[in-house]
Amino acid sequence: MEYNKLCSKLADLAIHCQAPKGAKILATIDLKAIPTLDVDDGIWDNAGLTNADLVKCGIRAPLDEKRAKEEGRFLHNKRRSMKAWFQEEWLVVNWALKSADCDALQFQFQIRRTRLVALCAVWQSLLPAGDFVTRWGPSNVELAKVDVKKHQQQRNGDIVDVNPFSAPLKSFLKRMTALHGICLTFDKT
Numbered sequence: 001m002e003y004n005k006l007c008s009k010l011a012d013l014a015i016h017c018q019a020p021k022g023a024k025i026l027a028t029i030d031l032k033a034i035p036t037l038d039v040d041d042g043i044w045d046n047a048g049l050t051n052a053d054l055v056k057c058g059i060r061a062p063l064d065e066k067r068a069k070e071e072g073r074f075l076h077n078k079r080r081s082m083k084a085w086f087q088e089e090w091l092v093v094n095w096a097l098k099s100a101d102c103d104a105l106q107f108q109f110q111i112r113r114t115r116l117v118a119l120c121a122v123w124q125s126l127l128p129a130g131d132f133v134t135r136w137g138p139s140n141v142e143l144a145k146v147d148v149k150k151h152q153q154q155r156n157g158d159i160v161d162v163n164p165f166s167a168p169l170k171s172f173l174k175r176m177t178a179l180h181g182i183c184l185t186f187d188k189t
Contacts, residue, residue: 004028079127083136086123089116090137121146 007028013019093116097109117138124143 082123086116086120086136117142118146 007026010019010023011025014023014025019025093109093113097106097113100106100109120136120138121143
C-alpha cells in the first residue's frame, strides 16, 4: 500500500535526521484491520494538516480546479440544451405564426415570439460574450430593440429575470457567470 510505503520512508528520513523540520511520523495502516476500523483508530487523525494553511490551500486548489472543470462540462451541456430548446421554440413559433389562419392565433403567436426575443436578449446580457457567436434565432436588429432592463428586476442585488420562460434557468445563469470567473482565475495561473 502506497500510504504505508510513504510512512516508512518518512520514518527512515526522521531516523537519519533528513525529514523536514516539524514532520510528524504517522502510523502505518494494517490492511487486515481495515474492515474492523473504529472511530477512535489513529487512521482518522489528520495530524499536521489542521494548522498549515499552505497545506490546506495545496489540497484545496486541485480539488477546486477539478470541480470547476466538472462544472464547466455540466454548464456547457446545459448551455447546449438551452440553445437547442430556444432554437426549436423559435422555429416552431415562426412556423405557427406563418401558418395561423386566424387573427387571434397570429396575435398569440406574435406575443410568444416577442417574449422569445426578450428572453434571448436577457440571456445574451447574462451569459459570457462567446456564447452567442452563432445566432440562436432572433436577428441582431430584433435583439437591439429589446430593453433588457425592462425584462429584469433587481432583488437583493441579484438580477432576477421576470420572463416566465427562464425562471428555472436563473441558478444556471448565476453558476455560469461564477464559473466564468473561476476559469479566468485558473487560466492566469
